[in-house]
Amino acid sequence: MIIPLFPLGAVLFPGGRLPLRIFEARYMDMATACLKDNSPFGICLIASGAEVSKSGSAPAKPHATGTLAQVGEWDMPQLGILNIIAHGTQRFRLLRQWVEPSGLMRGEIALPDDPATQALPGAYQRLIPLLRAILVEMGDADNAPAQPHRFDDAQWVGMRFAEILPIPAAAKQTLLEVDDSVDRLEIIYRFLASKSLLPDE
Numbered sequence: 729m730i731i732p733l734f735p736l737g738a739v740l741f742p743g744g745r746l747p748l749r750i751f752e753a754r755y756m757d758m759a760t761a762c763l764k765d766n767s768p769f770g771i772c773l774i775a776s777g778a779e780v781s782k783s784g785s786a787p788a789k790p791h792a793t794g795t796l797a798q799v800g801e802w803d804m805p806q807l808g809i810l811n812i813i814a815h816g817t818q819r820f821r822l823l824r825q826w827v828e829p830s831g832l833m834r835g836e837i838a839l840p841d842d843p844a845t846q847a848l849p850g851a852y853q854r855l856i857p858l859l860r861a862i863l864v865e866m867g868d869a870d871n872a873p874a875q876p877h878r879f880d881d882a883q884w885v886g887m888r889f890a891e892i893l894p895i896p897a898a899a900k901q902t903l904l905e906v907d908d909s910v911d912r913l914e915i916i917y918r919f920l921a922s923k924s925l926l927p928d929e
Contacts, residue, residue: 731796732758732769733825733833735788739900740771740795740816741887747870750810754832759799759810768796770820770835773901787833792822793905796839801870813870818842819904843909846882852913854926855885862892886912893919 740746762769777788797814804810825835856879866872878884890903906912920926
């Protein structure tokens with residue numbers, strides 16, 4: 729599968745929403761085509777390089793694991809500026825990438841099997857009150873996760889914590905790359921416990 733890529737300094741998770749302000753011509757064209765065809769694009773954290781291209785500079789190098797995105801809500805507040813909400817759908821593995829003459833990066837990707845829905849193990853139920861409180865506080869913000877909320881799904885809970893925790897993008901990328909939902913929860917649980925952020929049992 730070949731898709732357009734949008735390397736960013738941020739990580740999008742499956743089930744998450746990421747507001748984007750688009751003004752470069754290559755990404756305006758990409759977003760327009762994705763809207764027209766209802767086709768996905770890929771968001772990858774930048775491993776090296778910059779989001780905005782500069783004359784004579786090498787293209788940004790993306791991490792190999794990213795997230796497929798669909799263009800959700802959008803508006804154009806002024807000519808040449810496009811605001812969109814990218815909706816994360818599933819992870820992908822980048823096999824190879826190249827840059828077209830327009831400057832747009834494309835990549836050949838492989839899609840891993842979607843993990844089976846796994847019930848949230850009892851040991852991690854202490855995470856739920858904190859997550860509920862955070863989502864209430866977020867309300868209908870542009871980056872609030874899409875409905876429905878699945879508090880009984882180990883992967884959904886882990887992905888939501890991974891995207892909202894105040895940790896560096898590189899740490900978020902590491903959590904994105906974890907294949908096992910319970911392993912991801914364990915990492916998050918230990919981090920929150922170390923910060924004394926979990927409610928008393």
